[in-house]
Amino acid sequence: MLRYVLSRLMFSVVVLLGISVLLFALVRSAPGNPVDMYFDPMSFQGPDRDAAVAAARAQLGLDKPLPVQFLVWLGEALQGNLGRSLVSGRPVSAVMLERLQNSSSLMLTALLVSLVIGIAAGLFAAMKRNTVVDYVLSAAGLVALSIPVFFLSLIGMYFFGVKLGWLPTAGMNDPGGGALSGLRHLVLPASILGVSGAAAYMRWGRASMLDVLDRDFMVTARSKGLSTSRVIWRHGVHNALIPLITVVSLQIPTLFSGAVVVEQIFAWPGMGRFAVDSISARDYPAIMGFVMFVAVLVVLCNLIADVLYAIVDPRIRL
Numbered sequence: 001m002l003r004y005v006l007s008r009l010m011f012s013v014v015v016l017l018g019i020s021v022l023l024f025a026l027v028r029s030a031p032g033n034p035v036d037m038y039f040d041p042m043s044f045q046g047p048d049r050d051a052a053v054a055a056a057r058a059q060l061g062l063d064k065p066l067p068v069q070f071l072v073w074l075g076e077a078l079q080g081n082l083g084r085s086l087v088s089g090r091p092v093s094a095v096m097l098e099r100l101q102n103s104s105s106l107m108l109t110a111l112l113v114s115l116v117i118g119i120a121a122g123l124f125a126a127m128k129r130n131t132v133v134d135y136v137l138s139a140a141g142l143v144a145l146s147i148p149v150f151f152l153s154l155i156g157m158y159f160f161g162v163k164l165g166w167l168p169t170a171g172m173n174d175p176g177g178g179a180l181s182g183l184r185h186l187v188l189p190a191s192i193l194g195v196s197g198a199a200a201y202m203r204w205g206r207a208s209m210l211d212v213l214d215r216d217f218m219v220t221a222r223s224k225g226l227s228t229s230r231v232i233w234r235h236g237v238h239n240a241l242i243p244l245i246t247v248v249s250l251q252i253p254t255l256f257s258g259a260v261v262v263e264q265i266f267a268w269p270g271m272g273r274f275a276v277d278s279i280s281a282r283d284y285p286a287i288m289g290f291v292m293f294v295a296v297l298v299v300l301c302n303l304i305a306d307v308l309y310a311i312v313d314p315r316i317r318l
Helices: 002-029 047-060 066-078 092-127 132-146 149-163 179-213 216-223 228-240 244-265 271-280 284-312
Strands: none
Touching (some): 002 066, 092 132, 149 179, 149 244, 244 284, 271 284
């Protein structure tokens, strides 16, 4: 088991190194220059501007060859230093930590909503297959999966925020508000993000449960005289949840893609808005920090899924 984990860990390190090289090259080759954004071409022209731009590029290390810039960045990143934001001047790691705390409450709540609604609906639909309940749940899951997150957000804002006035539509909290105010701000964006993920869990859960229900060991369990509830919950659900390990582990990083949209629409000061603001300002260190964080999260979730599969099914270790 230890040898298997170490081999997967080494593979993950190689993948992250490849991602960092590709990402650094793409970010540096993108149109625009962050230094030019700080100098107004209408009011500051001529040799003085060129000298100021050159000095700023040298100060930021942008005048060095691209491989040298990457090696400098990689050496600092391995020590936990992701550089300073070109916009705020603060350490990128400190800004990301603040934003991550805000995003964690949103995404963990959304993940809980996704798991509870999606897996429960999928397993229930499988046990009621080819009935009206199955058709209604499958159709609802397909609709939820087809609607873009931004459109679902706008619908939620209109009905629950504007039309009914039940929930706030922007920010994390009211000025001077307490925990209850923060919870009210959390309900709408977390529910929308959670419903989008629940549709995927429901479809996977239904397919997995249908596959288990037709297995021979289920027929054997029934032939032993076990009750239907025991056969379903002890043998069926237990085995149906195993394939969902991969789905859940891969769905966690995709929450960030949905969070980028949801946080921007609901003015939630999390990692999603941090990414959008960094891209708009061509903040190289911030962009690198955010994308590498997501890459590490994806690789880590895949590694955890591989280890869990090896624990559940020892044949995978071979």
